Amino acid sequence: MNDDRSRRSAGESPRPKADLGAADLRAIVSRDLRRVRPLWPPSRRALALTPLAIAIVVGVPLVNFFRTDLATLGVVKAWGLSMVESAAGLAIVALGLREAIPGRALRRRALLIAALAGLALPLVIYRVTTDAFTVGPRTWAQWRFGMVCFRTSVLAATPVLLVSAFLTKRAFPLHRVATGILWGLGCGLIADAGLRLYCEFTTLPHMLLEHFAAVVASMLLGVIMTSAIAPPSRPKE
Amino acid sequence: MARDTKISPGGGTESAELELCRHMEAYLEGRIEAFDALYQALAARVRRFQLSLCRDASLADDLTQETFLQMHRSRRTYEPGRPVTPWVFAIARHVYLMHRRATARRLRFEATVAADVRSDETMHDAARALGDADEVRHALRDVPADQRQALLMHHVHGWSFSEIATRLGIRVNAAKTRAFRGMRRLRGHLR
Secondary structure, eight states: OHHHHHHHHTTOOOOOGGGOOHHHHHHHHHHHOOOOOOOOOHHHHHHTTHHHHHHHHHHHHHHSOOOTTHHHHHHIIIIIHHHHHHHHHHHHHHHHHHHTSTTOOOOHHHHHHHHHHHHHHHHHHHHHHOSOTTSSOOSGGGGGGGHHHHHHHHHHHHHHHHHHHHHHHHSOOSSHHHHHHHHHHHHHHHHHHHHTTTOOOOOHHHIIIIIIHHHHHHHHHHHHHHHHHSOOOOOOO | OOOOOOOOSOSHHHHHHHHHHHHHHHHHTTOHHHHHHHHHHHHHHHHHHHHHHHOOHHHHHHHHHHHHHHHHHTGGGOOTTSOHHHHHHHHHHHHHHHHHHHHHHHHHHHHHHHHHHHHOGGGGOHHHHHHHHHHHHHHHHTSOHHHHHHHIIIIISOOOHHHHHHHHTSOHHHHHHHHHHHHHHHHHHHO
């Protein structure tokens, strides 16, 4: 490395990588060698997000208000399913962090199953907890009416997205899209778990255009953020 | 799901993998001898792997060295107790794919330049083209070395500014400034 600097200051090109022999490589490594602490396993790093996930699930209805039919739903359908959804979100974030470790990537089929299951979960929970699909905007054209849900969900996901991005940056994401899809989706589910304790609209257009779209938006944010933070490619001369 | 096995003592291959794990853990502690042992154990295999992908012996050598450099930079992502080989080969594959992507980008750039040259009628005159090339070469000599380097890396080799910054150990803005100033000076000389 210092050789390169002296060459540059002398007006020469840096040493092309093609000339990098085993001895040069050893010299570079020994100059930079120091004790490093390995990263925690992905599951443990995702578990570190638990307090934040709980804060989001409880915080969204606390900051706004609890849905009026919370008592009718019962503890299991209200709090229980939100806990299930946020736990699933944390599990998917863990898979995303795992994807950012070289040699531990999921196979394509497992990746697809995880993503599809994650996307299906809010829809399944919606179906299980809804008896009458009549509260809220009834037509697709009324999408602006419930924009507050979309905004709340994306805003609620932001802290956990930022922390997950930091955790991903510390790893080495080789498959940026897959990594981003997984942890972005996980963050979206955590936020949705809080949102469903606050929003009592039950119509399908509202559910798909606001709640589900917010989960998808978090997923896309995960992809964009991973692409932005991943180490740059290092082409050869 | 991906193979996700922790190493358990036993068989020949497993004992070799255990040995690699021990070296890797010592490498994380900061011991250069551990790096030497890892290089000794893995370099030939990584080179064979790169050769099977790129089918070019000298390129395989370069990619092998680059693999070990990337391995060094990302060594903290190795989880102690897990097999070293899949970790190293995932990095090796990444290095090959990055090289392929960069080559494709460079080829696209060269194709664009070739198309520009073809469309330029003055370039049909071969003698004049040679003269122009000579002129450019002379003008390039008058551009300061650091600016010339950034200029050539960006405009000729097709590197992005962030790649140039990483390679030269400077900020992205500094890379942009150098390339811009180099181009301005080159234009000035050619006028």
